[in-house]
Amino acid sequence: MITVSSLTKTYAGFTAVNDVSFTAQTGRVTGFLGPNGAGKSTTMRIMVGLTPASTGTALIDGRRFVDLPNPGAEVGVLLDASAQHAGRTGREILTIAQRTMGLPKGRVRELLDLVSLTDTEADRRVRNYSLGMRQRLGLATALLGDPHVLILDEPANGLDPAGIRWMRDLLRAYADQGGTVLLSSHLLHEIEVIADDLVVIGNGRIVAQGTKAELLASAGTVARSSDAVALASAVERGGHTVSVHTDGSIHTDATTEQVGQAALAAGVALTELRGADGAGLEDMFLELTADTQREGAAA
Numbered sequence: 001m002i003t004v005s006s007l008t009k010t011y012a013g014f015t016a017v018n019d020v021s022f023t024a025q026t027g028r029v030t031g032f033l034g035p036n037g038a039g040k041s042t043t044m045r046i047m048v049g050l051t052p053a054s055t056g057t058a059l060i061d062g063r064r065f066v067d068l069p070n071p072g073a074e075v076g077v078l079l080d081a082s083a084q085h086a087g088r089t090g091r092e093i094l095t096i097a098q099r100t101m102g103l104p105k106g107r108v109r110e111l112l113d114l115v116s117l118t119d120t121e122a123d124r125r126v127r128n129y130s131l132g133m134r135q136r137l138g139l140a141t142a143l144l145g146d147p148h149v150l151i152l153d154e155p156a157n158g159l160d161p162a163g164i165r166w167m168r169d170l171l172r173a174y175a176d177q178g179g180t181v182l183l184s185s186h187l188l189h190e191i192e193v194i195a196d197d198l199v200v201i202g203n204g205r206i207v208a209q210g211t212k213a214e215l216l217a218s219a220g221t222v223a224r225s226s227d228a229v230a231l232a233s234a235v236e237r238g239g240h241t242v243s244v245h246t247d248g249s250i251h252t253d254a255t256t257e258q259v260g261q262a263a264l265a266a267g268v269a270l271t272e273l274r275g276a277d278g279a280g281l282e283d284m285f286l287e288l289t290a291d292t293q294r295e296g297a298a299a
């Protein structure tokens, strides 16, 4: 389990991470979401001892990363896939890590197979790797010591669709076997599919956290009928907030059941009724981080 408590990081008067607290639970995948510059990487760097916190703590199973005797056997870290030594081959990088951690030689082969890097690719210098190959190698390095916690910054970056699905299945299985996964991503839909819990950060502050189910339930309901205005009025009469979209659908904070009841009472036939979870996470993300978006995308 990862426990972050009142973590703050300031750089020359600028607060990059502001009183951040959350936990990433054992057996669950926690998605760490936020716009550019929100403080995700800084938080993760503090967790693994690369950046000192100004105040607060980040503990892994109750201990600071720097106090772990053999950190690679407890925490797998992938923060920047391009930070690997460009002049070494993938196999060399894994072999150095295998020796440092005192693991059996055969572990390198196992991990190359796990991340689907071929022998030819493993013997190529990392400077000639594609971004997706670097991510696979980074994930192999993170998993080499068979850790029970994974901290991954944008691990899907550069992976093709098959690679993204592969990674998703791998992380799901890892969590199902009792591992703790914390991963950051801008790929909201990717997080929506894989995460059990979400932590949303904007301008260094946590703006929302909870289970994905809880947060998406609060994303409301989408409904459609042949008469959007009549449907909107019926739902509004129940005291709910409603917005009518240009495509004729309505989005409301009412539950699907409340919308169904309101439509029935008003004699309006529904042609669609569902939780807003499809686009819900993206809407929620833009809404919660509206103050911190560079493009004013949520406006």
Ligand SMILES: Nc1ncnc2c1ncn2[C@@H]1O[C@H](COP(=O)(O)OP(=O)(O)OP(=O)(O)O)[C@@H](O)[C@H]1O
Pocket: 011, 016, 034, 035, 036, 037, 038, 039, 040, 041, 042, 043
């Ligand atoms: N060493 C540093 N010195 C000064 N400011 C820094 C330093 N490192 C990070 N920052 C600032 O802290 C803020 C948070 O950066 P961070 O990299 O943690 O964001 P992020 O959420 O990971 O963003 P992205 O999604 O773009 O990677 C940014 O404004 C960044 O410029």
